[in-house]
Amino acid sequence: MKIPILENILSANDRLAAENQKLLAKKGILAVNIMSSPGAGKTSLILRTIEALGEEVRIGVVEGDVASRVDADTIEGLGVPVVQINTGGTCHLDANMVRGSLDQLPLDHIELLLIENVGNLICPTDFALGEAVKVMIPSIPEGDDKPYKYPAMFAAVDAIIVNKVDLLPYLDFDLAAFRKLVTGLNPDVQVFEVSCKTGEGIDGWADWLSAVWTTEVPPRRI
């Protein structure tokens, strides 16, 4: 009985995600779904991306958290339009929550929408939001074995931004082995190595995102 219920929820979500995608396309907005473990650096990546691209492209942010609005306050401080979603216990964003936040954003003045999902490597994988691009942020302290344990997430994304490379000298993390694992699961994925703390590697990620934004991107199949 469990699988049919899950499938119904997902297909309702997919319908709403397709509507979000249509609305975003109409407004010319590229939406990016950013996923990671708790504390891997989603908010830090958003702040660095605003710093790198904020002059070039008008950015809006959706902040997803189980509770609190500390990250939204930080982003609002930069003068970037932001909506906080508190899921109240739910372990992922869904298309309906994102739909509600689109209604609160000045869509005519946004070109790039960065959506911070809830910190979780499992549940967000199955829920399309209407995004054009899915990215995930593994971080060095989590260890190089995470693709073994959360293969669906690593296989689902367009880009992997490996954060906290400034900690490499203090940890046993085999970047070559990690890249091999990741490309085994997802041969076409883009992999960036960055430190949101020092700024190292952010240019590569920002250049790629900027190129995606300026290209005619075919809509992600929902």
Next chain:
Amino acid sequence: MKIPILENILSANDRLAAENQKLLAKKGILAVNIMSSPGAGKTSLILRTIEALGEEVRIGVVEGDVASRVDADTIEGLGVPVVQINTGGTCHLDANMVRGSLDQLPLDHIELLLIENVGNLICPTDFALGEAVKVMIPSIPEGDDKPYKYPAMFAAVDAIIVNKVDLLPYLDFDLAAFRKLVTGLNPDVQVFEVSCKTGEGIDGWADWLSAVWTTEVPPRRI
């Protein structure tokens, strides 16, 4: 319609958890549910706990993962009885999965059962397994703001084992502020600061766990 369905699942789970608890009590086994983000150090803590207490108490392990059995293989290498649960996409262990693994363990030769939950700070909170003790492992690189974002998990546990303190010199983590936040959510919680890498602080955790094991522990209310 969503809430009644969730409540039904939970109460079915709670019934099974109570049965697990009864079985474990009959066998004189103390079960510990270990939860954390991906990569915070659940397996490392289990390895350090085996090292610290393995001579004193007979240990068994249940390893929960979405996929893979790399951790179970490591633990098996130490000669400790271990069962791997692969949840196949499910974001937490439940009482039924644990029941299945109890059937595969030599319960008459186990006194302390360490159950490694799936790496996730949200979903495992709601699912009792039949454990006597719930612990969580936040780690220094995740940042000191996690209690704001995942309050239910921090409030639900008996002990918090802050791992990777060897990285404190390289990160901005305010331990005093973190402890204040945590005890605000959970006044009676035990907090330990450890490094599973260097072994620092493991004695304090192991001594506490050993004391719990040798005390008549009232069963956790499910």
